[in-house]
Amino acid sequence: MAWSPYAVISMWSACGYSAPAITSVLTCVIAKSASFYNPIIYFGMSPKFRKEVRALFHCLKEKSDAGFVTPVKQTNVSRKPELINQADKYQVSIPIAKIPDWSADLDNTTPITTVSCHLEEKQVPGREVPISIACTTRGAYYKENRVDLLCPPHCDYSQLSVWGSGVYASVSSICAAAVHSGVINTSGGVVRLQKSPGQENYQSSTANGIRSLPLSRWMTSFSVSKIGRKALEVSGSPKATVVPTAGLYCSTGNPSTLPTKKKAAKSGKKNLKVNKECKADIAFLLDGSWNLGKRRFELQKNFVIRVTNSLGIGPQGPLVGIVQVSENPKTEFNLKNFTNSKDVASAIKNVTYRGGSTNVGKALIHTTENFFTPDKGTRSGYPKVIVVVVDGWPSDEIERAANLARESGMNVFIVSVAKAIPEEQKMVPDPTYMDKIVCKNNGFFSYAIPNWFGTYKFIKPLAQRLCSYSQMTCSRTCYNSVNLGFLIDGSSSVGDANFRTVLSFITEIVKSFDIHQIGARVGAVQFTYNQRTEFEFGDHLTTDSVLNAIKTIPYWSGGTATGEAITYTTKNLFGKLKNNNLNVLIIITDGQSYDDVEAPATVAHQSGTVIFSVGISWAMEQELKAMASEPKDAHTFFVRDFPMVYKLVPDILKGICKDYLAVAK
Numbered sequence: 001m002a003w004s005p006y007a008v009i010s011m012w013s014a015c016g017y018s019a020p021a022i023t024s025v026l027t028c029v030i031a032k033s034a035s036f037y038n039p040i041i042y043f044g045m046s047p048k049f050r051k052e053v054r055a056l057f058h059c060l061k062e063k064s065d066a067g068f069v070t071p072v073k074q075t076n077v078s079r080k081p082e083l084i085n086q087a088d089k090y091q092v093s094i095p096i097a098k099i100p101d102w103s104a105d106l107d108n109t110t111p112i113t114t115v116s117c118h119l120e121e122k123q124v125p126g127r128e129v130p131i132s133i134a135c136t137t138r139g140a141y142y143k144e145n146r147v148d149l150l151c152p153p154h155c156d157y158s159q160l161s162v163w164g165s166g167v168y169a170s171v172s173s174i175c176a177a178a179v180h181s182g183v184i185n186t187s188g189g190v191v192r193l194q195k196s197p198g199q200e201n202y203q204s205s206t207a208n209g210i211r212s213l214p215l216s217r218w219m220t221s222f223s224v225s226k227i228g229r230k231a232l233e234v235s236g237s238p239k240a241t242v243v244p245t246a247g248l249y250c251s252t253g254n255p256s257t258l259p260t261k262k263k264a265a266k267s268g269k270k271n272l273k274v275n276k277e278c279k280a281d282i283a284f285l286l287d288g289s290w291n292l293g294k295r296r297f298e299l300q301k302n303f304v305i306r307v308t309n310s311l312g313i314g315p316q317g318p319l320v321g322i323v324q325v326s327e328n329p330k331t332e333f334n335l336k337n338f339t340n341s342k343d344v345a346s347a348i349k350n351v352t353y354r355g356g357s358t359n360v361g362k363a364l365i366h367t368t369e370n371f372f373t374p375d376k377g378t379r380s381g382y383p384k385v386i387v388v389v390v391d392g393w394p395s396d397e398i399e400r401a402a403n404l405a406r407e408s409g410m411n412v413f414i415v416s417v418a419k420a421i422p423e424e425q426k427m428v429p430d431p432t433y434m435d436k437i438v439c440k441n442n443g444f445f446s447y448a449i450p451n452w453f454g455t456y457k458f459i460k461p462l463a464q465r466l467c468s469y470s471q472m473t474c475s476r477t478c479y480n481s482v483n484l485g486f487l488i489d490g491s492s493s494v495g496d497a498n499f500r501t502v503l504s505f506i507t508e509i510v511k512s513f514d515i516h517q518i519g520a521r522v523g524a525v526q527f528t529y530n531q532r533t534e535f536e537f538g539d540h541l542t543t544d545s546v547l548n549a550i551k552t553i554p555y556w557s558g559g560t561a562t563g564e565a566i567t568y569t570t571k572n573l574f575g576k577l578k579n580n581n582l583n584v585l586i587i588i589t590d591g592q593s594y595d596d597v598e599a600p601a602t603v604a605h606q607s608g609t610v611i612f613s614v615g616i617s618w619a620m621e622q623e624l625k626a627m628a629s630e631p632k633d634a635h636t637f638f639v640r641d642f643p644m645v646y647k648l649v650p651d652i653l654k655g656i657c658k659d660y661l662a663v664a665k
Contacts, residue, residue: 005116013015052623134152140220164214171470178224191222192226204553282320285323288356331370381517387466412437440474444465489527491530493590525573527562584609590642591617614648616641
């Protein structure tokens with residue numbers, strides 16, 4: 001059977017569309033070729049023809065096919081594009097013939113037949129597909145003003161933190177906030193996240209089994225709400241298609257817009273936006289051992305580059321450095337060297353493969369002791385994070401190194417690629433190395449990836465976890481997780497000069513603590529017969545600010561009513577702050593109290609406050625021990641003269657850390 005214009009016309013008619021005049025079509029076809037084509041040969045030899053026929057016959061599918069692909073009626077439009085009143089969500093216009101020369105002979109009112117097919121889904125506002133998130137995902141992770149999310153079931157809400165009520169600080173867990181506000185229950189579900197500006201004085205409350213915490217201020221906020229179920233909406237007013245200059249095509253309007261998506265994908269710039277909500281100093285330990293090889297070393301670098309691109313690196317966000325694991329560790333670059341994702345990616349690309357043994361333990365000690373220092377870019381108040389990437393298993397002993405890292409406040413993650421197969425297990429020095437090396441063996445800090453070609457799905461979850469401040473349990477140390485209150489004797493027996501010595505003594509203690517909005521806090525009360533709050537826990541949120549405040553405390557002078565001062569401090573200093581820190585009160589006095597101290601101190605102990613009593617000169621040992629926490633000897637200190645008080649600083653710091661570790665366990 002010969003291929004003829006009549007066959008083409010029959011095909012178009014089968015779709016229910018009108019066709020151009022037979023003579024015009026015949027003229028176009030003959031202009032293209034002096035002879036007729038055998039349809040079988042044409043179909044076999046021309047991919048372009050096959051593509052056009054498939055596009056044409058796509059319009060013949062039944063409505064039941066995919067639920068939305070249907071033929072539509074013929075629409076006649078002039079060559080000037082006009083809007084077509086079309087109520088469907090999906091619009092593709094397919095001009096029927098390739099007629100560049102023929103169309104030039106038409107006037108501006110000649111009808112041109114177009115066919116509309118539902119080929120590509122168009123997102124309808126209000127019908128977003130919910131994004132699955134982890135229990136620990138914080139509101140700060142999403143930059144959109146509104147997004148629909150799916151919380152998983154059975155989260156351990158006792159381990160998740162929420163700040164605020166109704167409106168939550170963006171550092172809060174989204175799912176925990178949703179349960180607290182009653183939007184979902186512990187079985188999980190869909191919630192709508194609505195971002196809002198930061199505010200001051202986030203209020204605490206208890207609801208649905210979750211107690212939210214107060215927060216003095218935060219940069220951004222969010223609220224959560226239920227999503228009402230709505231009928232599927234129909235939208236879109238597609239544009240008519242002008243006469244094409246090529247064969248069949250599908251477009252969502254003017255043919256000139258065809259390559260828009262591809263161009264956008266190719267020309268899209270890398271997202272260099274700083275994630276100010278992600279507070280972390282991160283060291284990646286890259287495996288540079290012989291076990292990996294150069295080819296997989298490059299794959300490893302690409303994986304780490306993608307993770308760093310997802311973090312949103314910047315001076316007010318996360319910072320990243322690289323240490324290469326080999327026979328001896330090498331710091332490739334420090335936290336302060338590169339402060340945006342583009343520069344970090346370039347620096348990682350330039351890291352050269354070293355080879356050697358997989359001495360992870362040695363690299364972990366090196367990173368703990370030498371990498372995280374202020375002169376190399378480590379910042380106060382930011383969690384210290386180590387991500388160990390291992391292909392295979394470590395060559396050296398890692399338990400001592402892991403213990404050192406935990407005791408130093410390091411949050412160690414491990415990404416293990418290509419774990420040892422059963423035949424290789426006998427070669428592994430310590431089969432439980434993954435459990436030992438991580439900050440906490442609870443699944444949060446561990447990733448096992450089958451091979452280097454399956455890393456893509458781990459990139460976003462890993463980046464999320466590296467920014468989950470509330471989950472960085474190893475960051476919580478005695479130096480960043482206490483509310484440190486000072487009750488200072490300002491009685492007449494002290495004198496101004498000795499009072500200044502006491503303030504200097506307090507300064508030496510405070511210098512050791514990491515004071516931050518979500519870190520250690522310091523407050524002070526001076527007492528005589530009366531009491532005066534010099535500054536509260538929320539007044540100064542940096543070490544420098546606290547030290548300046550201490551220097552400016554004026555000497556009061558008066559009597560000595562220590563018992564009433566303890567009661568006042570318990571209620572007005574510690575009673576106003578609710579967080580997860582350990583409450584520590586250091587009482588400094590030089591004489592005997594005019595009132596009872598034991599009963600007020602007992603109330604303070606019962607409220608969870610640890611008391612250290614420091615006596616100078618004429619202070620009574622019996623009163624000091626009555627105020628101090630158990631064991632009394634470990635919490636009671638005494639010196640004969642004011643200048644000698646400085647020697648107590650190391651023992652007091654050790655005592656605070658010992659108490660913190662006892663509570664943390």
